[in-house]
Amino acid sequence: MIRFEDVTKTYKGSSITALRDVNVDIERGEFVFLVGSSGSGKTTLLKLLLREELADSGSIWVAGRDIGKLSKWRVPELRRNLGCVFQDFRLLPNKTVTENVAFALEVIGRPKNQIRAQVPQVLDLVGLGQKGERFPDELSGGEQQRVAVARAFVNRPLVLLADEPTGNLDPATSIGIMKLLDRINRTGTTVVMATHDVGIVDAMRRRVIELDRGHVVRDQARGVYGYGDDLPSSSRGVPAVAIGSSWSGEDSGEESLSAGRVAAVRARRGAR
Amino acid sequence: MAIPLDYVARETASNLWRNRVMALAGIAIVAVSLALVGTALVLRQSVARQIVALGDNVNVQIFVQASASGGELSAIRMLIHQTPQIKSCGYLDHQQSYQRMRSLFADEPTVAGVLTPATTPPVFECDLINPNDAPVVKSVFVGVPGVFSVSYPQAAVRSWQRLANIAQTICLVMAIVLLVCSLVLILNAIRMAIFSRRREIGVMKLVGATNWFIRVPFMLEGLVQGLLGSMVAVLFVLLANLGVHSLLGSSGMTSQVQPGSSTLLSPSNLPAGQLFTTEAIILVIGLIVGVAGSSVAVRRFLDV
Ligand SMILES: Nc1ncnc2c1ncn2[C@@H]1O[C@H](COP(=O)(O)OP(=O)(O)OP(=O)(O)O)[C@@H](O)[C@H]1O
Numbered sequence: 001m002i003r004f005e006d007v008t009k010t011y012k013g014s015s016i017t018a019l020r021d022v023n024v025d026i027e028r029g030e031f032v033f034l035v036g037s038s039g040s041g042k043t044t045l046l047k048l049l050l051r052e053e054l055a056d057s058g059s060i061w062v063a064g065r066d067i068g069k070l071s072k073w074r075v076p077e078l079r080r081n082l083g084c085v086f087q088d089f090r091l092l093p094n095k096t097v098t099e100n101v102a103f104a105l106e107v108i109g110r111p112k113n114q115i116r117a118q119v120p121q122v123l124d125l126v127g128l129g130q131k132g133e134r135f136p137d138e139l140s141g142g143e144q145q146r147v148a149v150a151r152a153f154v155n156r157p158l159v160l161l162a163d164e165p166t167g168n169l170d171p172a173t174s175i176g177i178m179k180l181l182d183r184i185n186r187t188g189t190t191v192v193m194a195t196h197d198v199g200i201v202d203a204m205r206r207r208v209i210e211l212d213r214g215h216v217v218r219d220q221a222r223g224v225y226g227y228g229d230d231l232p233s234s235s236r237g238v239p240a241v242a243i244g245s246s247w248s249g250e251d252s253g254e255e256s257l258s259a260g261r262v263a264a265v266r267a268r269r270g271a272r
Numbered sequence: 273m274a275i276p277l278d279y280v281a282r283e284t285a286s287n288l289w290r291n292r293v294m295a296l297a298g299i300a301i302v303a304v305s306l307a308l309v310g311t312a313l314v315l316r317q318s319v320a321r322q323i324v325a326l327g328d329n330v331n332v333q334i335f336v337q338a339s340a341s342g343g344e345l346s347a348i349r350m351l352i353h354q355t356p357q358i359k360s361c362g363y364l365d366h367q368q369s370y371q372r373m374r375s376l377f378a379d380e381p382t383v384a385g386v387l388t389p390a391t392t393p394p395v396f397e398c399d400l401i402n403p404n405d406a407p408v409v410k411s412v413f414v415g416v417p418g419v420f421s422v423s424y425p426q427a428a429v430r431s432w433q434r435l436a437n438i439a440q441t442i443c444l445v446m447a448i449v450l451l452v453c454s455l456v457l458i459l460n461a462i463r464m465a466i467f468s469r470r471r472e473i474g475v476m477k478l479v480g481a482t483n484w485f486i487r488v489p490f491m492l493e494g495l496v497q498g499l500l501g502s503m504v505a506v507l508f509v510l511l512a513n514l515g516v517h518s519l520l521g522s523s524g525m526t527s528q529v530q531p532g533s534s535t536l537l538s539p540s541n542l543p544a545g546q547l548f549t550t551e552a553i554i555l556v557i558g559l560i561v562g563v564a565g566s567s568v569a570v571r572r573f574l575d576v
């Protein structure tokens with residue numbers, strides 16, 4: 001679905017190489033965390049995928065196409081296959097929830113009846129079926145992020161890119177968003193998420209790609225946020241399958257269980 | 273890909289409304305500059321029309337009294353032959369002169385109605401070797417028995433044409449300066465619209481809207497400004513054209529018009545065909561300015 005081949009990127013006027021010789025292969029339907037300290041190149045990697053930036057060398061493939069060779073007028077076509085969610089939501093404040101989601105379909109020329117059908121559907125999916133007429137500033141941060149996810153997903157993209165989607169949210173709300181992304185991933189959508197959220201990464205045990213100053217230093221299936229540092233072995237010993245299943249659990253009991261687990265990991269990290 | 277009309281109309285209208293002060297300024301300047309363009313064009317066409325009406329090789333007109341006798345007429349003919357400055361002369365009798373006057377005053381039925389063949393003076397229309405000798409020729413014929421009046425309308429037309437040319441040039445220069453101003457104003461209005469919509473534009477790019485989809489509402493905004501401005505100018509030219517005519521009519525100027533030079537000096541309204549062309553030119557320039565302003569703004573400030 002996504003392949004980076006020896007990709008190197010240096011921003012114009014910058015002496016730092018944002019990405020260096022990156023080789024990554026992501027299959028259809030995978031859920032991938034991008035981790036790494038600030039400035040390690042996570043956002044750059046996502047921008048290259050969106051073709052907001054061009055790689056200096058190497059090639060990037062999305063859905064079988066070399067996007068570096070894409071002519072400018074075909075970039076919109078690429079972006080229609082990539083949904084995007086950001087830390088700051090990027091909703092339009094003068095539009096209601098429904099209008100915000102509909103906007104994404106409207107501006108790619110989708111017919112009205114399709115918009116009318118798909119928008120309520122996706123709002124139900126993100127749990128905002130009753131709040132379609134609200135404006136973004138009448139919603140909590142978590143709800144706003146749900147709207148952003150709905151907007152990113154309404155066109156059923158092949159890939160959902162998320163850049164620190166829980167960066168502005170409290171732990172409990174973050175879990176809600178992660179459940180949503182997990183559900184979207186289960187529909188077959190590939191999810192690539194850059195994050196600093198240790199608790200989430202450690203609890204979900206999905207593939208983790210770690211960047212350090214532009215290099216891929218780790219690519220681990222069912223990984224955790226950081227290597228065998230001082231995480232208590234009990235925590236690392238938690239079987240990934242068990243936690244993974246708890247994420248998909250719909251009943252409130254399991255929800256609070258996983259919330260407690262994430263909070264516990266966060267607390268241990270913070271105390272370090 | 274088709275761009276839905278209602279979407280474009282809505283976006284354009286809301287852009288214009290958000291920046292209404294800027295938009296109005298742009299529209300006003302377009303209107304003023306195009307009104308000047310219109311004035312210049314009307315001046316040009318009315319002068320050209322009068323030259324055509326007279327014919328190019330008539331330097332001096334010698335009007336004979338309607339009551340002149342045959343003897344007086346042949347004495348005048350004789351004198352024409354003896355005047356070295358005159359190259360050749362044509363003679364229009366009562367009937368021919370009457371026809372000519374009627375066609376000259378075709379636009380002014382009050383004048384045309386007063387004329388009859390019997391009261392219309394016959395006229396010698398003379399071509400001079402040197403058109404500048406017209407005053408000399410006039411002095412030869414003034415006071416000759418049977419001569420009603422002598423005029424050299426072309427000279428008058430020429431001097432009026434010079435004046436009109438100057439006015440025209442001033443109008444055009446001002447119009448060009450103002451058109452450049454309006455282009456900049458429209459450009460700036462679109463730039464502000466783009467700026468105030470940067471969030472929407474960001475989202476549109478992200479979800480894969482095409483460049484044209486993003487650009488068209490802004491392009492249309494400029495086009496609407498140009499169109500509204502030029503429509504005001506079109507209305508101005510239309511009213512001015514009617515106004516000149518009715519003003520002349522009501523002031524009784526036309527009834528005092530003498531045969532000869534002064535008819536040619538009176539501004540008259542344009543016939544429908546020329547008016548239509550002028551208005552069309554104004555509209556096209558307005559649209560071009562609007563589209564050019566917004567294209568530049570979109571190219572420079574809407575980096576897609
Ligand atoms: N537009 C830009 N121009 C120049 N340099 C940039 C630009 N964007 C990022 N960089 C540099 O590229 C490097 C990687 O930045 P990037 O934003 O990808 O990091 P990140 O991993 O997303 O960091 P964070 O976790 O803080 O979001 C950094 O050194 C940064 O300074």
Ligand SMILES: [Mg+2]
Nearest residue numbers: 042043044163
């Ligand atoms: Mg970043």
